[in-house]
Structures are given as structure tokens and as C-alpha cells.
Amino acid sequence: MKVDIPVDKYPTFNFVGRILGPRGNSLKRVEANTDCRVLIRGRGSIKDPAREEMMRGKPGYEHLNEPLHILVEAELPVEIIDARLMQAREILEDLLKPVVCH
Template structure:
């Protein structure tokens, strides 16, 4: 288990469109990644109701990321370190005009919402911090 803090609101950047960025970190590393601490629950009123209840003690801590893994002993440290490195790369402050990862997430969101236009600026090369070049998959919906 690893835990680290950052000094800005990182939740949207880490989650990505429909949680896909976080899901890719988990799929790539085999680790579970949790956003914990004050502000980790989107609904402020719900967070206030849960604060102090068993299992929600983390809501009294600053916003942070928790990485866990139940993997064989011979790979667990490597995978935890891999997940930490991917997340740290995602969370490096970048000037908005140079933020290629954010543009990639916005493009993915447009594709998920079926509003992507071919004349949209194309991104070249692999811009993802992930080691493999995953295809973007549509999230399942109840519709």
C-alpha cells in the first residue's frame, strides 16, 4: 500500500472521462487506486453524512490517493511502483496550453458522447502515460 499527497485538485485528471483514465491505470498495473480524503466524494452533503462513520475515517484526512494490490510477492512492489509512477506522471503540473493529456481526455470524452468531429485537431503519437497503447472503449450504459 502506498499513499501520497499532491497540492492541487487532481480528481478529474486522475479519473478521466467516465473514470476511464483510472480504470486504465488499474488494468495496466493490476493495482486498485482509490481517491480518499476530504473532497473525495462528489456530493458534499453525502460526504458530511458519512464523515466519522466506520470505513470513512479517511474523510478526516487531506485529499490523497491510495494504491493497493493483492498480487504475488514477487511482483507486488514492482506493480505498486509502476502505478505510482503512472499517477505521478498524470499529476505533474502542466501549463494548460501544453497539456496534451488533458486534450486527449477531452477528445476521448467527445468520442464517448458521440460528438467527436473528424476535423478536430489530431493528436500524434502515444501521449498516454500508460505503457501499452490501449484502444478507447465506450463505457457501457443502461440505455
């Protein structure tokens, strides 16, 4: 399942940092609570822009030609997989709401 990241709407917001959390703990917590695998993919998903440019077009890195997004995967029994994927989507969508400070 693919979850879009609203980079166009909030170009200065650090979505990758928000999803990962301190030392990757936010992402790990989503994975632990839902038994899903969460992958950050697309342009901007690799921290080093020079390395990202070098990897673009190579096998396995086709996602770098797409906008920044989250890929949620799971190998779970058919009776619970949809609920777990939706649970992961809800948590991630909450994380993707930029916090506006006044």
C-alpha cells in the same frame, strides 16, 4: 501504498477529475495495466460535499478526515507486487502533475 495529492500547492486544480479521466477511463487504465486497485480517498474524494460531510466520522469513512490522497492496493505474488505498485505510483504521479496553460 499511499500517494499524496498536492492540493495545498495547486488548490484550484481538479486532481480527482484528472485521475479519473473521461468516464473513469484513466483510473481503469492504471488498474488494468498494473493489476492494482486505485482508490481516491480523503477530503474532497466524494463528489457531493453535503454527502461527504454526512459520511464523515462514520465507520469505513475515517479517510475523510485526512488530506486528499490515492490509495493503491494489490494482491499479487510477492515477487511482482513491489514492481506493480511502483509502476502504478509512477503513472499516478504523472497524472498529478498539473498542466499549466499560458
